[in-house]
Amino acid sequence: MKIIRRIAWVAVGFTYFLVALGGTVRVNDAGLSCPDWPLCYGRPFVFPNIRTLLEESHRYTASIVSILIVALAICALLWARKERQVLIPALIAPVLLVVQIVLGGLTVLWKLPPEIITAHLATALAIFATVITIAVMAGQPSPSQEHPAQTRRFLRLALTTALLVYGLMLSGSYVVGSGATFACTSWPLCGQTLPGMARLGDINTLHRLIATIVGLVVAWTLYTAWRRRQVAPGQARVAVAAALLFVLQSLIGGTIPLLGSGSLHFGSISNQDAATFMRGLHLAVASAVWGLLVLLAVLAARQLRAAPQGAELERLEATEAAARESVSPLRQTISGYIDLMKPHVTVLLLGTTAAAMAIAYQGLPPLGLTVATLLGGALAAGSANAINCYYDRDIDSIMSRTSRRSLPAGRVQPRQALIFGLALGVASFLILALFVNLLSAVLACGAILFYVGVYTMWLKRTTAQNIVIGGAAGAVPVLVGWAAVTGTISLPAIWLFAIIFYWTPPHFWALSLLIEKDYEKAHVPMLPVLFGEQETRKQIFLYSLLLLAVTLVLFAMRAMSYLYLAAALILGGILVYMALRLLWERHSRRWARTLFWYSNCYLAMIFAAMVLDRVIFH
Missing domain, CATH: 1.10.357.140 (UbiA prenyltransferase)
Known part of the structure; x- marks a missing residue:
């Protein structure tokens, strides 16, 4: 496992550099400096100017990352077959790598469409998260001094925060790809938009609004992690670093529109050059925030694997009860x-x-x-x-x-x-x-x-x-x-109502599987109490399929466009997959807990996709 951990940490460093370098390529408009792919002007080495150098460096860094990911998969198959927490992400990473390579080629061949660029970044960030997971899970967890319920609660918070930052970064990618970077002339409020850029101003403003909401969640995560610093000091330090970098990247982002409008100057450096540098730095720091939050979540997951049991768990419960009484x-x-x-x-x-x-x-x-x-x-x-x-x-x-x-x-x-x-x-x-x-x-x-x-x-x-x-x-x-x-109240509103209506049963029944004994003691006739766990699992699966179908109606009635369609298919597909695993694994409730957590994220993400769709394509 030591060799896997070392390779994984090297892959983490190179993957971060790849993402940051990709942002530099993008803000310098170097993506088409090599008009063909995978070679550059038909040759492996061509450096006529700085932009071509950036693009080729990006491609060669991607090659190094590819070699490291393949090496991780091979090592996991050889020495970590019984360690599912290492083996599964090590096998997922090559799949993401293939998708990343295809998207990278399409980005060049299709002349930088913003949707493909955003998908390219999304996959790169997913690979970054995967190699971080491998690196952390390949290590041995220290014995936990915290009640597993508290650790699990913090794990859910850390995962949610990381996913929100992920969505924030993708919305920022679309801001750049759509040309909305300089649509607003001030910060933090948008102020006036440039003539003819009202729609782009909405895209920029939406990104800022998302950043504000995510910032509040990051602050809450920091507060929660700091309160746990006695039982998880390493996680507290990671949360502090993530919060500080989040503030830094927000301030960097604020300088970009000010430089574009001429309200801010950096001495003899031209505003255009300064804005280009800040845009690249903005993505680099945001990627570091994403990586730290993934690290925070994975550290919590590893801590949960070493949760106390038996007498030690009873001692922790007694200590917590005494602490509550002292408030x-x-x-x-x-x-x-x-x-x-x-x-x-x-x-x-x-x-x-x-x-x-x-x-x-x-x-x-x-x-x-x-x-x-x-x-x-x-x-x-x-x-x-x-x-x-x-x-x-x-x-x-x-x-x-x-x-x-x-x-x-x-x-x-x-x-x-x-x-x-x-x-x-x-x-x-x-x-x-x-x-x-x-x-x-x-x-x-x-x-x-x-x-x-x-x-x-x-x-x-x-x-x-x-x-x-x-x-x-x-x-x-x-x-x-x-x-x-x-x-x-019009027809689209009724379908929004229907989405939540059909989302509720699989969401709540997943919870009812976890606390079935509670409902039985209280004589509450929940589905698993009256008809058993297997019927409940079946109903969760059927309602998940029905929910997926209901979400597609908004596209069919032309209330939403292809961006929403893609989000509905991906998010709904994940929910259906989880419901299917829950149905198959009859003697385990692990997937019930996972589905319950994901269903909350699902609802938030599919409505966020609707908002993005309407802001971008109205």
Whole structure:
């Protein structure tokens, strides 16, 4: 394993250099300095100018990376066949390499189409992540001093953050490829766009908005990693480095439009040369952020493999219980009321609401309207969740997953929780009615009533189809967002609703497989409790297929273009594959946990693809 680890770390260095060099080639317009491929003007060595040198250096670096990846695959087959955490990424890397080589050739032969360039970068970053995974997993993990549930939670956060940075980098790649780099004349706000570049200004602004959201998630990841520094000091240091580099690359990105508009100068260096340098540096630093976040996630995954068991796990649980009791009463009360609103659920709902607004507006809607809609939506979701916690406090106290919630734990009294939930609902209706429109307010209020009255009080305790029908409440936020922009509900909005409606069963049933015993103790008739695990796995697979079909309707009705079609096929295909593995592996719940986590990412990514599609092609 030592030789595999050493080769992998060498591959990490060369792959990073390859990505950074590719960015330099791109910003210097050197991609077509060699008009043919794989040779340059029919010869292996031609250096007539600096651009040709850059392009050929990029190709030769890619050759070195290719040799290292093939060597890793061979070594893994020889010496790591039983180490799946090493063998699987080592076999995936050559497949990605073939795709990368084909995309590199098409980039040149098809004269630098932005979509192919973006796909080329996406594959290179995926290869970078794969070799990092091999390098880390080939090492031996140290014994973990953290509860595995805490490690698993941080692993999910780190993976989510890394994927968001991945999407941010791809959106930045499209900004460059579409010619939108200098469409905005100021930073951090876009200010005025150049004449005739309004659409490109929207593309640039969307990238900045994504960067802001991702920056907040990176900050939360840093905060969480720093709190864990006693049990995972190495991960804390990696998170600090990633956060600092994220800030640095944001500042570098801010200099680019200022240089383009002439608002910033670097002495005797021309603004064009300075902007070119900054654009290359921007990608290089962003690639380092991506690599560090992948490293953070893989380190957490390796730590999870060494999680404590038996008596050591019981000791950790007792220590955590004592720590929770030592928290001040005021802090417990505040966190208790926040917990009633289920913020981890609300964030995803607000994301789909904002996406629906951008899709309906075919660009970025006014800031004031967006803030009012999201605030009203957050209060509506918090209201429904708080009243749900009030009504379900009896079964929440029985289920181990929910026994630490505010009401079962005694941090909030039932009557106060009910008043809090009702007050949030009233505030939501007033904000939406006064600052958005009446239709949005009525829809949000209707979602509260449906979630509480139909799902919580009736369906949840009476039928195995509870989550299928009750899932309609979670799909209403897209209608709220659409109505906020248009004042009406049209057919595309109905299909956005349908996507979330059909997404809910596989998402929630995957969770129900993991906590089946809880539902059985509480006498909640979830699907695996009444019909067994195998029927649940079958239904997850069927609903995943149905969800894939529903997502394609938006393309069929010409509401979306080929960019969305590609995203829907890839993301839906991954979901169907995971559901199929869950169906095949009857005696394992590993894929249930993976599918549950991915389904959250899936919903966020497919709505992000819709927004990109409408901003770019409206």
